[in-house]
Amino acid sequence: MFQGHFDLDTATPVEATAIPDVLFERGLYWASGRSGVVNLVAAHKWFNLAALKGRPDAISMRREVAEMMSDAEIAAAQREARAWMTAH
DSSP, X not given: OOOOOOOTTTOOOOOTTSOHHHHHHHHHHHHHTTTSOOOHHHHHHHHXXXXXXXXXXXXXXXXXXXXXXXXXXXXXXXXXXXXXXXXX
C-alpha cells in the first residue's frame, strides 16, 4: 500500500511543448507503480499524449495498458488527455 505523500503545490506541470520522452516517462511512472500506486487511467493518458507528440512506442504501451482497463476507464483517460491538450 502507498505510504508516501504527493506535494502537488510544488509539482511542475508538463507543458504542451514537452518532448515526447517526458510524456512517455510519465506514462511509465503510472503504469509501473514507481510511486507505489498503479494508475492505468493516468498511464493511458500520458502514453496517448506521447503518441500524439510522435513517440512511436507509446502507441504499443497505450494499447497494452488499455487491455487491462474497462471501457469507462479508457474513456476517462481520453477525456483527461483532451482536457490537458486544451489547457496547454
